[in-house]
Amino acid sequence: MTALKHWTLNVTIAEQDERRTSAVAVLVDDKGRILQSQATALRAPVDSYVPAVGDELAAGRALTALGWHLQAQAETDLDRSRG
Secondary structure (H helix, E strand, C coil): CCCCCCCEEEEEEEECCCCEEEEEEEEECCCCCEEEEEEEEECCCCCCCCHHHHHHHHHHHHHHHHHHHHHHHHHHHHHHHHC
16 A cells, blocks of 8 residues: 655745735645745736736745755755665
8 A cells, every 4th residue: 555645835925015926835744844945026017917926926936946945855865865
């Protein structure tokens, strides 16, 4: 039988003003390790104000950064296991 693991991902989005939105992504694995990343989206002055776009960009960027961080952690763990 396959062992199931549960990891928790939380993304918090904050609209700083009509030009800037930030997001923080936090991942907690089944061992309690925490990985975190953050990112920002800036609206160009010529673009229309559409809050959902800033949310999506900031969150997407934070999740992408979290993915890279997770891969780097895996490489570190692999190196440690090799001695």
